[in-house]
Amino acid sequence: MKKFLSIVLICLALGGVVFAQAKKGPTLRNRDPDTLVFVLAAAPQPLDPNIYTTLNEAQIMREINETLIGMKSDNTFYPILAETIPTIQNGLVSKDGSVYTIKLRKGVKFHNGNPFTADDVVFSFNRILHHPKSSSKSMFSAVLSVVKVDDYTVKITFGKLKDPEYATVALTSWEDRAKYMTASPYGPALNILAHYCSGIEDKETVEAAGADYGTKIVVGTGPYKFVSWPNPQEVQLTRNEAWWGDANTVAFKNIVFRAMSEQPQVNNVLITGEVDMAFNLSKLDIGNLERNGLVITTKPGVTIWYGVFNMNSDLVGQKKNGKLDLSGQYTEGDSTHLRRAIFYSINPVPFIKQVDIFNGYAVPANQMMQPGFLGYVEGAPAGTPFAEFNEKTWYYNKEKAKAEFAMLSPEFRAKLGPESVTLVVGNVTDRVKIANNIKDQVKTTLGFDLIKVVPMVNAQIIQQSKTGDGYDMVVTAWFTPTMDPDYTCIIYGGDSIGTGMNGALYNNDIVNKNIQIGRYSLDRKTREEAYIKVQTQLMTDKPYFPMVYENVLFASHPRVGNLDQAIFKTKLVDIHLLTRLQ
């Protein structure tokens, strides 16, 4: 008995030591204090900004390859490799708004000592637009030509297709662009020049490196230079002591980027102090991070979570006599009523609060445009569809939902069996949880289990969204890296049908016309009015249900400072702006 008791006591003592919640705070675990360890959500693609576009490599490349123009965290532009921001007022933008003359900064050198010149700019834009592997062709598709004027001046001309029919032609050279495009002002011109994909690369190095560029050889003009990529999950950079922007202002000598996709493990390594900064956190456990001394930074982001009603669907779409009814004015039929009944049954507020989905790090969305963007409708103006929105219950209205459901014809109602409306969703835990929430909300409000949730891989959803076959609804998210409304309009523009992005196959004349006005105007007020009309029409027709604007959320070691200036709404961080507090 004594023996047994002593074993029990020893076990309890050991357990006490092992499971005691040690509130030690993150240390550096024998790490070099000059090195900042930054967590990426997945292994980066090659560090070649003209070709690859995901957020992981973008975070690394923005410290290596600089763009002509930059955007601060408050969305204002500033010159980087350009000497000044071109405007009509300073004469660097042509009067018709289509030609931008960019005066390049002199005396800038690439990390290998090569001088930065206009040839590198022309070369980089040529790769973005015409390299077979380039994934940013569509984002830069309004660039008609990039021409060298002298070693330190380039002219960038924006344009549009001479005829919309030419959208079926792949433009693979500057000659093709000249043949099929015509000069035009382009609203988001500065935004795309500030986008990380237009980071300028060294012509000589890229040509010499061939296919190894981006993995073994990487060169830029930025505050950090590439050191090594020992394995796919780890990239090492070091400070560019010869940086034209003054290397003395860069606090951390080295950066190590580490890819870690397991969110609970990201929280663990933040607590142990093995890493300094991460955004792919387990939201469930943010409180624990704070209790362990980590700094939590959150701000509004540019990701919008939304639902799609397939206009091609017999159940929730907009058809007339068996054909798509895509005109601005349409006849309200059974499918219109069912669409509205579902719309008014949904309330995203509960799953914004749900600890394992957003855990409060999001706000309800009232329209298909991110707050702060040009054309975002502020408040709830009377007489508009936005008047039905409020922060606490979103557009949820049980009476309206039931009234719309009651308007269904008996024949149509008879067609509706349990789970007859197919809601497809990316096979990712968060998305499936949101879709199940929607299913339950509709069931509770209408008293009928109408929705069937079908998880699918994203590629399949994109494929089906090209033709609108095999689904009635989709739940998905959109991210606008350019910070310009034109990029968000891809979701609902008629010209996006067939690309898989306009999953609703929504094709409204008023919306299309105003998107074109916004895209091809420089005047801010004209653009704003056009985008407001787009949002008003969208919320009238309800081919989408905007649900949530997700916040950007970072956790960082207490030794890292100036987070507010360095962290962007796009989840990217200007690491060279960070400071060292310890």
Place this chain on the structure above:
Amino acid sequence: MPALFIGGAGMLSNADIAFVPDQYFRKGSVMFRYIMRRILMLIPVLLGVTFIVFSLMYITPSDPAQMMLGANASPAAYKQMREDMGLDAPFIVQYGRFLFGYKHPVFGYKGLLFGDLGRSYVSNRIIFELILSSFPNTLILSVGALILALLLGIPIGIISATKPYSVADMVFTVFALLGASMPVFWIAMVLIYTFANNLRIFPAIANPRDFLSLVLPIITLSMNSMAIIMRMTRSSMLDVMQQDYIRTARVKGMDEKTVVFKHALRNALIPVVTVAGLQFGSLLGGAVLTEKIFSYPGLGSIMVDAIFQKDTPQILGSVCFVAITFTVINLAVDILYGFIDPRIKSTFSTKKKLVRGNQ
């Protein structure tokens, strides 16, 4: 591979080792022919594996062209990309290209038969270069896990077998049951929570260049194998301990140590070696979760990333590589088994004599 011989080393006397190359590998010997036959059998097996893997990738709803182009690619650009990548060709043509090569200035490669699947769609690295650079890291983890599993599993198995149904045996049985039934990710998280977060003894991120950081992933990975080896040793030892020759040895007055280690263990370890070999193969393939949780730069992490990103050539390359490794290890275990089991050894010797006699 070296770990395989740890299990077998105790079984081979110096004379046995000297005997092996001389008699077994001589050209025309039964063992030589057996090995050659097994190697030839690898060809259809591997072809079958590549066909199944390729077919699965083909029918999986993934679209590398779309992935490469990103959001909002125009239909024209999408069509062009599919042509460039060779995705518009029929299934059998694509499979043929996968084996024998595809000619294209950007997306071309020599084919699996020539050890070249080109570059990854995602990382743009040469597929087999990436696999071969990360495989040693996985090997370190797997060998470490197998050594730990053998070092603890065999002695515990012996103790359990020599004192069956004792308290120690019960405790170890429960331990084995837990080891076999606990999911890897759960073990990993408990170990990290305890030893990294709270006690701060080991780091939570594993790195092949830092031994201390390998301790937790090795323990995680070895738990399952350790339990199996432990149970295998126990049951095998129990069987052997009831044999007549053990009783005879005891009756002759041999001390218990000699009986257990010299007479019983040598025979009991034969099935353990087979299990250890199979475990090693599954450790190589099964390190995926452990590598992922500990952010370890091994083959498993590459495979998981490739699957998530629909990086078809990287998935195909990695799966084929693992299949080849697994098959080769199985072959090695079979050959090793033939060497260390005296009964099999004598069978081959007898057959050889018979063959010679007939000539």
